[in-house]
Amino acid sequence: MSSKMAASNVLMLKKAGDKRQEQALLVAFKKADSDGDGKLTVDEYFRILQDHSINTTKEEISNLMEIADKTKDGYITRAEFMGEASAQTKTQEMVEKAERAFNIIDRNHDGYITKSEMLQTTKKLTEKQIEAVFERNDRDGDGKLSKEEFTEMMCREKR
CATH class of the missing domain: 1.10.238.10 (EF-hand)
Structure with missing residues (x-):
């Protein structure tokens, strides 16, 4: 197999992996967004982590959200959760x-x-x-x- 073909295959696998990861994040966001308003509150974020047996406190979630909340509106939007730039x-x-x-x-x-x-x-x-x-x-x-x-x-x- 030529090196060009191998590089092409690696890029295709990476792209497919990125797409699967993006889909998994989207599913996780939709699950966490219990009221379906397109944004996560501290309580929604906390609950989904608890449901997955991730031990944390609301204070830790609040601190995390403060960093991730690029618009500083007190919520994590889908774009912020997915890591998309506003x-x-x-x-x-x-x-x-x-x-x-x-x-x-x-x-x-x-x-x-x-x-x-x-x-x-x-x-x-x-x-x-x-x-x-x-x-x-x-x-x-x-x-x-x-x-x-x-x-x-x-x-x-x-x-």
Whole structure:
């Protein structure tokens, strides 16, 4: 068997394992969510652990939930339980990545990206493509991209 085929088989097994683990977590969440409201309270979390003979206290569950409760609403949602990042977290990460990229491309650190700076930094884009980027995203028409214009461009949903 070739090494490419072996690697492919390993990836397929991992993906199948991940899918089974995800399904098991979803079943566990649905079992714990006794009132079916899509979120777990301390009592629901505590009860499901007790049902599985996991000795813990409500205080320990409360502390655990405080860490897992990313939205700080006092509940563990399905997304939090499954380890999915919230839309707010994803947006913040995108903004931070865009700002880091902006700081790299803005070579003279004047707070703007010029076509020349973009051309020097992004070797994968042609002059014509950079012209199109500026035409679409330079909202105030000053011939350069501000941090806000650049961040908005980078965070916009791809079509």
